[in-house]
Amino acid sequence: MTGVVITGWSALSSAGVGVDALAGRLAGRELSAVPVSPGVGVGHLYEEPLPAPDGHALADFDVRARLGRKGTGSYDRTTALAVVCCQEALREAGMTVDDVTRKRIGVVLGTSLGSFKSTSDYSRETLVQDKPYLVNPMLFPNTVMNCAAGQVAIRFGLRGVNVTIAGGALAFLNAVRYAGNVIERGYADVMLTGAVEEYTPHRAWASHLTGSTTTVAAGEAAGMFALTSPQAPVWAGSRRSARILAVSTGYGPGGGEQAERALSGCVNRVLRRAGVDPDAISTVLTCEGDEADRREYGPVAYALGHRPRRIMAKRLFGECDAASGAVALAVLLAAGKDGVAAEGLSMLTARGADGAVGAAIVKGYADAGTDRG
Structure with missing residues (x-):
């Protein structure tokens, strides 16, 4: 895509x-x-x-x-x-x-x-x-x-x-x-x-x-x-809320380090496909729930080369399993509804217990205007 x-x-x-x-x-x-x-x-x-x-x-x-x-x-x-x-x-x-x-x-x-x-x-x-x-x-x-x-x-x-x-x-x-x-x-x-x-x-x-x-x-x-x-x-629809620039998924058999490498690979692929500089990613929305959990944030920060702000929507809205990624994106857009946090480049990540991983880059528009270019 x-x-x-x-x-x-x-x-x-x-x-x-x-x-x-x-x-x-x-x-x-x-x-x-x-x-x-x-x-x-x-x-x-x-x-x-x-x-x-x-x-x-x-x-x-x-x-x-x-x-x-x-x-x-x-x-x-x-x-x-x-x-x-x-x-x-x-x-x-x-x-x-x-x-x-x-x-x-x-x-x-x-x-x-x-x-x-x-x-x-x-x-x-x-x-x-x-x-x-x-x-x-x-x-x-x-x-x-x-x-x-x-x-x-x-x-x-x-x-x-x-x-x-x-x-x-x-x-x-x-x-x-x-x-x-x-x-x-x-x-x-x-x-x-x-x-x-x-x-x-x-x-x-x-x-x-x-x-x-x-x-x-x-x-x-x-x-x-x-x-x-x-x-x-x-x-x-003429109004734009955001644009999803690229999505990539992968698999690290058995989880653990292989899943971490697979997630870092997903991050590199979406950056390349979207034509985005790693330093431009200011926020990462992960599906983690514990501050000490770095199974998603760690590989993402490693691939980006810096530590962007991390948002964990699960801490507010619970373990929603398949819907967790949708909730994370909704949180990003709702937080920017009044121009607070939407404008800029953010990354969504996900990681399953079986080693499945994924990442997406989202470009927000704080003005939610009519130009969808």
Whole structure:
């Protein structure tokens, strides 16, 4: 990909729904030195026991209040978060979906495995129901990994490319790279691109038992970005929030030092592809949660040759797994909503437990003006 422009975006996080909620949570904070937030009380959300009384969930989220009753009765939480977030992103971009444009708007959504709860609940039904295993067939669609992306397309009448990428920690960067390739090859003019992860007992316990969240609580989030080319038609949105100049992913088998070398290689590749001097990178947004954790920041600083400011969005919004990268980008854009931090060059990084790594360079525009050059 040669770079894509963000003409509109939105995020759902423990801060609330939309750009303003996220910007409000960040207002007045020094993002490079935020303390770890415990989240909010989540005990009332589910009858099942949870590993901790607090988490980073949208405790008062009500999909019917946002979208109405029609068509939402079958949504699981992952689908509800994704659809509402896309609605907000389309509104922020000022994009009208009609018979002319709908064929040129696609969706690419990153995830870990779809809705863990929906899949688990359906599997359980096949074991506990009386023979001949009378499972409610209405439960099945939500077990399909691409359910959320499909429902987004159905809700808004989008007929372009529709893709779900199961990439874990790398899901968002993989989604951005995929979207960029689709746009560059002319298959779509706009790709609603992002990632989603729900907070449920299943994910909370999975994070707790695998030790993937040592300093931050489990969370949920959705982040969606309207991506297009700088030469896109006017209907794709005239305002620019930022431009993603380049994305690179890699793999270091077994993790450890091999993953560190792979991440440094990703950094070098995105700098070369974007034509950016390493010294121009002022901020790195990593998916780390602990100040002492340097598994991403260390290789990045080594490749850049200096130590840029580090922002760890997980410390504010929890372990959001596949959606962590989308949350990090949303934090960067929300912090710059009033010209605070967006202008300049930043880098997003991600690293999975299996050794998968990735990096992207983002050019922010503090004025969010109309020139998308």
